[in-house]
Structure formats: structure tokens, C-alpha cells
Amino acid sequence: MVNFESVIFVIVSGAAIVGALGCVFSSRVAHSLLWLMFTFFAVAAAFLMASAEMLAAIQILVYLGSVMLVVQFGVMLTRRRIQDVESLPTLNAISVVSSVGIFAFILVLLRGMMEHSMWDSDPSTAPTTLGFADAIFNDWTMATVILGSLLAMAMIGASYLVRDERLVNLLWDMGAEE
Amino acid sequence: MALPHILPEVLSKQISGVTRNICMGVALALLAISTWAAATSLGDINWMDINFGGYELENTPFEIIPQIGVSWHVGADALSLPMIWLTALVVPLSMLVEWDAKKGQYFHPLLLVMEGAMIGVFISLDLFVFYVFWEMTLIPMFFLILVWGGEERRYAAMKFFIYTFTASVVMLIGILVMYFNTGASISERSFDMIAMLDSGRQMSEGLRHLVWVLLLIGFATKMPSVPVHTWLPDAHVQAPTAGSMILAGVMLKMGAYGFLRVAVTAFPTSTVVFTPLLVVLGMASLVYGAWVCMGQTNLKRMVAYSSVSHMGLIFLGIATMQPLGIAGALFMMFAHGIISPLLFAVAGAFKHHYHTLEIGSMRGIAHHSPWLAGHMMLGWMASLGLPMMAGFVAEIAIMIAFWMTFGWLVLLPALTLVITAVYYLTSMQRTIFESNDPHHGVLPDTLHHEPRDITWHENAGMTILGVLTVLFGILPFFFWDMMSYWSTEFMVQLLSEAMQSEGVRP
Amino acid sequence: MIDPSWIAALGVILFGIGLLGTFYHKNAIVVLMCIELMLNAANLNFVAAASHYGDVDGWVFTAIAISIAAAEVAIGLAILLSLYSTQGTISLDGARELRN
């Protein structure tokens, strides 16, 4: 009898793949954005199935919450005319052939991985969130601190990159009353 | 006692007058040292009893790059000493001839750098160091042609550099193959020439022939033999006088020296097997060079092709597999090293004073510059192979050895002597004589002022070369005994058993 | 608990699709999204390995990867916006300055 758990997994992975395909092949940027968010939900579900609750939470919080929001802004700011179809695919001979080639290669990779010997040994117990929390702050303290500073830098850099030096903004920054 | 090898890297930027004198001083010092080395060594180190492989004036090798076994191992023997003395002689003379070169403060130091590099080539007994110096000689020559050259000097300099550089890369491959055969693991491999020699023996038959051919290509291009000689005329026509004097005088000999020192010493058997190839190459460059020479109109280009033709004789000399032949080849290198700078000094003086090198464009120059005409005649007659001049000694030696080994084939080089006489005489005829007017010659139309005779320093340079040519023509035994002894030892220790193994009857 | 090898398989497939996406799209933002997708696929693999070996480091890596991905998106969009302001368009074909 097909156990219950694998059925759910098939649904989740199916959703993820459909989402990814939707994101890639949709002609409108907005649609592909939505499909992407859908895929992220499926991935979070997959994390859950791998009993990584904490990660699923992070995934949803970070990715869906902030990243998708930022991308949303990006899409809004760069679209001139609503109706123009920006994401026409670049169909030239070489890219078609090479993409098919790459896809075939990924399948080969997949097959190679599945038969890989590492999966034979029986799966041990999944790690607990407690262990996760302990690892972050004891073994990987240094990594976490650096991670924090990295994120800060990224934010400052990004904001600096998009600064707008037009005079009117400068005056506004300095609180000139107009 | 390490042969004092001052590598004049210092490029002084003061006013050219000061640098000129310093450079001349350094060059003369080098000449003095090498003459002393030649003379005294003749005295106490009797060259007669050195056996092949034993090097005089050898220093204790000290490691430069120990990891890959490169050591500064320096020494001179009967093969390299005449060449060292020749370099030390030609460089100060070429400086003397181009004493008034413009931008002198760069010109003379460059010549010194070349001298350092060339002497490096002749004394280094470590193939890595040999190759480094071999490449180093190209750079100053490139700049000499590029900055002080003739009209299309850019093309000539580029062609010269790339052509010889690719050839020496081919040679490098050969050297590396030999290097990897000197030892199993990295630790005991070394670039030292002595180690290389027995590495040559362990290689398989096919590999040995391959490496020999690679080395031949590298050396044959440098010493222009026919198929790969086209860089020489262009380089010479555009090079300044001093540059082409050194290029013809010494750099061409590096090819022949390298061939003997590296290729023939390491692979005697393949040399014996490939003797017909050597004969073909030598004969081709001798005969073909002479024929092309006859068709030339530009004086310098003609002299350049005549160098190609004379260098062909060296291959013939080596191919005879007779000590007389090899000694003749060595003496030919030496004699040509004295005569060709004289020829180029004369050609350069023509360019300098008459602003044209076209043979047809001027007549009866003897009226206006008798000294130049005198030197031209001496130089032309010397390279014609006239007895009492150094050229003849080498030619007669090679011819006799050639007859001993190849019999009636000697008629071909013999008849080429006539062709050499033809093109030398016609060119001399049209420039110096034949002006149909007893008191002044027909001047080239490009000339607008009354031409003066050659300046004192050109005259001094040419006279010294002329005197030396005649001196070594009448009394060649100073260097000849050294060379003939070396070649006998060379034959006995290396080539004779190689010939026995190949079943070649001398 | 699902067998980790399947999760890894899902990861690989998602990676493939993301990869194809990057070729297909002229619009820079979609390319960015596809890169995000590929990063997610990578996280899936991490998690699969972590659960398979029961080693918590897998999760730590995934967490780090996610935050870096976030930073990367921010900067990517910043560059895109500045590109937009200079070029007026964000289509990848437009930008030809790289070709000398």
C-alpha cells in the first residue's frame, strides 16, 4: 500500500516543478514572479517533510517575506509600459541546442546521483532544531557574526548603488523647506 | 677561475659622450681580458693536451635554481675561446665605427648588453643559462634595428625577432626533452651540459633523431641556412652599421657554435646518420645563396646573402666528418667573423656618406673616397677567398676534406667560388670603378653635397679588421692549431665510434 | 520521514529548470529569479544531506545560503536599477558595452 507520506511528497515536488516551469516559461514578468513564490512555498513544504521545521520557517520568512518583496519592487520600478512583453526568450540556434544538451546532462547527473552509493546506508535520525540552534551559536559563532555584517554591508551597498543625485533629492535630504 | 663575465646591465643615461667612452672602456677591457685569457692560456694551459670535454677556465658550478638543477657552470675550451675573442674584438670595433651614432647614450650600452649576452652564450656550459643568453641576444638587436634602423625598420625588426624567436622555441623543446631524460625524478635532473651528454645516449633511436632535428632547426635558422634564411637580408638592410656588423660578425656564429656544442656533441650517431641532410643544406645555402647574391641590387642585401652562402660552407665542413673539415668549419666561423664586419662597415660607410646602397646608382667612387675604395677592395677580395686572407685558409681546408669524403661532388662548391667572384667583382666594379671620367665619379642623384672620404674612426675600425684578415691569412696557426686539435679530439672521442656503429666509412 | 534521496532529486530538477531559465530570458529580473530558484535547489540538497547523515551542519549551511541569497538579490536589483537608469532598458541584449 502506498504509504501516506510519499504521496504528499509527490504532490509537493510536483507543485515545485510546476511552479518552476511556470516561472521560467511565463511571458509576463509578474506571472513568473507569482509562480516563483508558489515554488518557494513548495520548497518550504519539502523542508518540512525532511523534518527541518526551523529551515522551513526561515525559508518562508526570508525568501517569501523579503526577497519576493524586493523583487516585486524591482519589477515595478523597471517596467515602462505595462503591456510590453519583456521576457521574450532569446531563441537562437546555439542556445536551444546547448540548453537541450544541458538538460540531458542534468538528467544523467540525476541518474548518477540516485544510484550513488551514499544513499544505501540507512538514513539516520534527522537533527533537531535544538541541535541546530546549539550549532549556530557554538560551532559556527564566527560564521553567524560575519553573516550578519555581510548582510548589513549588502544593504548599505545596494542603497548606495541606487542613490539619486538629482538636486531636488539632495535638497529634500537636507530638509530644505520648499 | 670564473671567466670574468661582466654583464653590462647598467644603462647609463648621462650625455652620450660620457657613456660612449665608458662603454668603449668596458668593451676594450673585455677585449684585453679575453686576449690575455687566449694568450696566457695558450701559455700555461697548453690547449694541445686538453682532451675533449675537459674545459679550461672552468669555475666551480654553483646552483642558481637548485630545484630544477640549473647551475652557473661556465667554461671555455678550444671551441669557444676563438669565438669569445672574436666577440670581444668585433664589439669595440663596431662601437668605433659608429662612434658618432645619434642618441649615443642608448646605442653603446645596448651594444655592451649584446656583448655580455653573446659571451654568455659562448661560455655557458649549462643549457638553461645557454638558452637564456641565447634569447637575450635578440632583445638588444631588436631595439638596435627598431630605433636606429633604415626605412621599414619596424617590419624588419619584427620579422627578425619573431622568426629567430620561434626557431629558438623549437630548440627549447629539444633541450627540454633532453632535460627530462637526464634523470628519473625531479631531484637528480639537471640542465648541466655534461649530464646532458650521457642523457643523449640513453634515449631511444627515434627520439634521438627527433631531438637532433629540433635542435638543427633552431640552430640552422640562427646560422641562416637556406630554407630559413629570409630574416637575414631584411634585418641587415635595415640594421645600423654597428648592429649589422655584430649581427653578421658574431650572432651568425652562435648558430654554428650551438650546433657543434649541443646538437653534435649530444647526438653523434644522429649527426652521422643525417650527414646527407647536412650536405644538402650546406650545398643549398652555398650555391643558392651565391646565385641569389648575383641578382641583388642593394649592396647590404648582397653582402647579407653572401654571408648565407659562406655559412653554408660550415655545414659542408662538418658534414665531411674529417677533423680537417671540422677545423675548417671552425676557422671559417672565425674568419667570416672578421671579414663580414669589414664588409658591413664598408656598406655602412656607403650608406652614411652616399646615402644610397643601390649598386647601380653610383660609379667611380674611388676618386672621391680612396680610403673607402681601398677597404672595399680588401674586404671584397678577402671574402672572395683570395689566398693570404683568412677566408682562403678555411675554404681550402673544407675543400680538401670535402674531396676526401665526397669526391667529385667538390666541383659544385668549387664552381660556386667562381660565382662568388662574379658577384663580388660586378658589385665592386659598378661602385668604385667605371666612371668614364679620369677625375671624378658619377655620384648618386640623391646626394647633394660633395662626399667626403670616410671619417677617421670608420677608417681606423676598417684598417684594424683588414690587418687582422691578412694576419690570420698568412699566419693562421694561432687559432688554427687550437681548432684542429679540438676537432681531432672531437672526432676520436665522439664521432669515430658513432661512425663505426653506423658503419659509415670515412 | 521521506527518503532524503528524493529530496535531492527534486533539488537537481529544480536546478535544471532554473538553469534553463537563465538562458531563456532577456529580462534581467527573470534571470535573477531563476538564479534564486537554483539557489533554492541547492538548499534542498543541503537539507537532504543533513537529514541523511543526521548532521546539523547541513542546516547551518542552508541558513547561511538563504541569507546570502537575500543579500545577493538586493545587490542584483540595485545593479539592475542603475542599469535601468543608464540604459533605459533592462533587456540583456541591450547591454553591448562589454563587446569592445
Add this chain to the structure above:
Amino acid sequence: MSGSSNEYNLLLPLIPVLLLVPALYISGMESYDAAFLIVLAPFIAFPTIIIAGQLYNGNETWKNKMKEGGIIGLGALLVSLSVSVWILIEYLAEIHHFSGHQVTSWIEWISFEVLQSDYTMSSTRVFGVGVWIDSVTLMLLFVATFLCFLICWFSLGYMNTDPINEDRNHRFYAEFVLFAMGMFGMVLADNFLWLFIFWEIMGLCSYLLIGFYFWKESAAYAAKKAFLTTRVGDVFLMVGLLILYDIYGSLEFSVIFADPSLHGAVNSDKLFWALLMMFVGAIGKSAQFPLHVWLPDAMEGPTPVSALIHAATMVNAGLYLVARMVPFVDVGHHGVAGLEDLGLIVAYIGGITAFMAASIAFVQNDIKKVLAYSTMSQLAYIFTGLGSALWFYNHGEHHAATFVFGASMFHLFNHAMAKGMLFMASGSVIHEVHHAHDHLHEEGNEHDDFDPQDMRNMGGLASKMPVTSTAMMIGSMSIIGVPLIGGFWSKEGIIAETWLAALEHEPLMIGPAILILLTAGMTGFYMSRMWFMTFAGEPKHDVVNHVHESTPWIKEPLVILAVISALGGFLLALFGVIDYLSGEYDHLALHKPSLLEAIVYELEHAFLPKNPNLRIVGWTTILLSFIIGPIFAARVHGGKLAEGHRASPMVAWLTSLSGMFGSQDATELSQSSLSEALQNRLYFDYYYELALSKTVLPFAVFAAWFDKTVIDGIVKKVASYSVLGSFQIRRVTTGRASDYILMLTVGTLSIFALAWGVSG
């Protein structure tokens, strides 16, 4: 004329030089040890004259006192002459007996070893330099030194008074002295290599001397032609030497002549080829049949040069070389048998050249050209003589061989003396006519085409130039072979022996025998034609009336040589020179009990030889050369002197005699096609030029083009293709980001696959 009587006090500085030899003698030095001085003196004089000339060019004392180097040259040649005379006296006067030759070697030139066929190294072999003196060398040495001295004396007068080569005479004397050194060195050398080296030095000097008036296009061309033709000969000579070296392992005379046949081991056809190659070298140098084209053109040089090169020294070099071949073929003294055809070839070449040169000389109008062709034909005579000698030696007829060899060498002596004097006499004629021409046309720069050398302008000079005309007369008689005068004694011997060989032994020898017989007659004609055209009859050009003999330095050599040509022949024959030269006797002496008996023997031997057909031959030659030739010439060109012109008695009788045979107009004969052909030297030059310009020059131009386009072309192609290739690669960078991503992924994936493949 500038000649003042006290010119001769310039010779005072030479007196001490004369004391050199006695000083050496007193110091007990052996004569042959001093032999190196003969070569050394000119060798030192050469640089001194050149450097002094270049430095003091134009200053007065140098020009007058030293005659621009002439006196130094004369001094050096005097040293050589005195030493050679010293050696001559010692050997001829029985003080020294040398067992055929004397060898002293000075320095070792180059030493080397040879790898023998059994792979062992031979002992060190040396190319040394040394002196080798035997009878032939002595004779040639005396001829060379004596004539060089006289010609240098003559050129003091001839060259220094000619305004055109004002400041250039030092060059002339330097080259003259270098040439002398070349000749002496060649004659004295003790091995073939040094013979070859001096041989080529003479080639160089002949180039320089012929091209002395280098601004004249024809002179420069003639010099080049001379050098190249002799150079061709030299190359073959070198090849011959190589073969010789290979056979004998050394080029030393002492080694080779000790046993030329190496106890029968030498293979004769290899030796034949060696000797033939050397003979080709001799042909080149002595201007015989195939390589004779350069001799007539060599007249472009100043007359002392023609006298020196084409009479005394250089042309004798070829003969000396052939003379040196005798030991190889001398079957009696372990020579190599089977070389008969070498003698035949030499004889035939001699015969052909003699006849050809004599016929061309018929139509020549330039006085020096006539002499040039007469040199060529007389040399051919000696070659025929040597050819038959070689043939006899190889045939074992020892007595006949030695006789004809001695006769040819003696003829060489007579010819050299007579021809040297003839050239100098013609030089003085040209010189005087030239001066007269300049005097007449003081404003003389309108270059009318008056050629001082053209005999058609001359005539009746006998009265104006007594000394030259008598000297010329005696010289011509000696060349023609008038009985009892100079050349008769030797020429008659050659003809007799060649006929002897032809009749009794070798039918093939009949060719050269007939040819030289005819040439004897023709010599008679053209020599007397030359004399009559210049000296007899009325002057054909008004310039000639103003000629008179006044330049100093010229008359003395003519007088001395005239005496030697006239009496020398007879006296030497008396003293058995023929046998001495061929090595029969050790020294010159009266080998007959009394003088009278010797005279009777010689006369009887010359006029009534025992062999009947030889007697016929002898008389026909005398008939042809002495009677028919001159009479025919007298009829065409002879004629009494104009009234009121008195000449010296002997000459006057001859000119009047020439008038008696009536006159015959030979104009229609001279327009005939034959004489036309003879004028153009039988078109040899034309065909040689044609062959050269058709093959050599176009091929050279093609080679130059080939080199520039094909070989250089390949190099340029390689360069251009590589540039094209780089353009292709450049197109890959499209600039589209997506392509870059694509390339990026393909790259990483392939590396990944590679790693995976390797690890897997």
C-alpha cells in the same frame, strides 16, 4: 721632354742594395737559404709604397726623387735579382752540386690530422712553406727577376712622364711589386698549395694592374674578364690539387716527386684527371684555347703591365705548372704509365691555339694586340713542345723527351726575353707617338679619334727612333726564328721533335705538328708585317713626323734585352742549356773539348740533323718562317723610307730590302669575310658573352625573385593567416550576456563532468 741626363743619379740610393749579396756571402750564408729574401723584399716593399704613397701623395720630393715609389720598387726588385743571380752563379758555375733540388722549409702553415678509413687518426700532417730550387726553377727565377727589374726600370720612364696618372703611380708600383712577389713565390714554392696561393695572388695583381685606368669602362671590364677567366682556371687547378692531395696524402714536391707512382699503387686514371684539371688551370692562366679570351683585352692595362704579365711572368706560370707535371709521367724514373693522352691533349691544345692566334694576328692593327696574339701563339708553341715531351716521357723515349723538354724551356727563355723587349719597344713607340700627338694639338682636348696604338697611323719611324727600331727588329727576328738569332735554336728543336713523334711513333701527333709548322710561317708574316707597318715606308699620319726618342729610362732595357735576344740564344745553346734544363747536365759548361767543335756540333745539329725527314722538316720551317712570310709581308706593307730619312745601317738595309719585292694591294683581302671573322676574334667573346648572359644573369635574377617572393612569401603567408585566425576568434565575444552565461555553464559543467568521469 722633362728627361734630364742627371735622372740616373736617382739610382744612387740603390748602390748599397748591391752590397747586400756580397755581405751575405761573406757572412757564410748559403745561397739557397737566402732564397726567401727574393720573396720577402717585394713583400715588404708593397705596404711601404702604398702607405708612403697615400701619405705623401702629391708632395714634390716623393714625386721627383722617389718617382712615386718607383725607386723603392726598383730597390726591392734589385734585391731579388741580386740574390737570384747569386744562386744562379753558384749553381751554374759548378760551385754547388745539388742532387736535382734543394729544399728548405720555413714555417708550418697549418697542421692537422686525417681520419683514415680504419677509423684511426693519421699522424699530424703539415702544410708548410719552403723553397724548392732545380734547373727549371733557376731559369724561370732568373727570367722573372731580370725582366721584372728591367720592366720596373722601363716604367719609371713610361709611367711617370704620363700626365694622366699624375698622383696614382704609387698604386701602380705597389701592385707591380706585389705581382713580382707572387711570381717569385710561385717559382720558388716547394709545394703545390703555395704554388696555388701565389698563383691566385698573381691573378689578383693582374686584375688590379689591367684595371689600373679604372675610370675607363673598357679597362674595368677587361680586368674583371681577366680575373674571372683565370679564376675559372684556378678553380679547376684547386680541384686538381685536391685530387693530388687525396692520392699522395701531401702536396710537398719532395714527397710527391720522390715516388710519383707510389710503387705502382696509384691508379692512373685518377692521376690523369688530377693532371688534366691542373692543365685546365694552366690554360686559364696562360690564355690557351678555351680560356684565351682575356689576353687581348688585357692590353687595356699600361704597357709595362702588358710587358710584365703577357711576356715575362704570368703567362709562364702555366708553362711552369705543366713542366712540374713531368715527374708524374716520366716512366723512366717511376712515373705512372698510361698517361699518353695527357701529352696528346696538351699538344693539341697548343697546336690549335698557336694556329688560331697566329691567324687572328694577321688582321690586328693595334700594335699591342699583335704582340698579345704572338705571345699566345708562341706560348702555344711551348705547350706543344711540352705536350710532346710529356708524351715522350710517358712513352719511355727518354733522350727525345729530355731534348724537347729542354728545347721548350729554352724557347720559354728566348720568348720571354724577346717578347718583354718587344712590348717595351712598342710601349716606347706608343709613348712617343702619344707625346707627339699631345704636342701637336696643344689645345688638344678636342678628342679626335687618334689612337696612338694603331699601326695604320704609323710608318717610317725607323729614321726617328733608331734604338727602338733596331731593338724591335732583333726581337721580331728572335721570335720568327731567323737562323742563328735567339729563338731559332729552341723553336727548331720543338718542331723537329714533334714531327719525330708524329712520324715515328704516334700518328695522332701529326695534327699539332702540322699546325705548328704552319704557325711558324704565319709568325714570320705577322711579325714582319708589324715591323714594316711601323718602321718601314712613309709615315701615314702627320703626327708621326714629330716623333723623336727622348724619354729617359726607356732606352736602356731595350738595348740590354736586344743584346741578350741576339746573342743569348746561340751562346746558351753552345753551353748545352737544353740538356741542362732537362736535368741531363748538372751545370752549364762546354761539354765539348773545344769551342770550335761545339759550334760545329750545334750548327750541324740545327741545320743537318741525322734523321732525313727531320732535315726536310727543319728546312721547310726555315723556308716558311724566314723567307716566304717576311717577303709576303714586305710586299703588302714594306716600302723604302721617305727621302732624306736616314736610319741606322742594319735597319736601313732592311727597309730598302722590303721595298724591292714590289707591292701588292691587300685591301680586297682585308675586307673578306675571313678577315672580318678574324677581326672579331672568331666570335669567341661573342659566344661566351651570349652563353653567360643567357644562362647566368637571368637565372640569378630569377633566384633573387624566387627568394623574395617564394620563401619570403611563405613566411608572410604564415603571418597573414595567423592574423586572419585571430579575427575569427574575436567574433566569438558577442557581448550578449546570455551567451556569456551559456559559455560559463558549459564550461563549469564540462569541468564537473571531467572530474566526475576521472573520479568515477
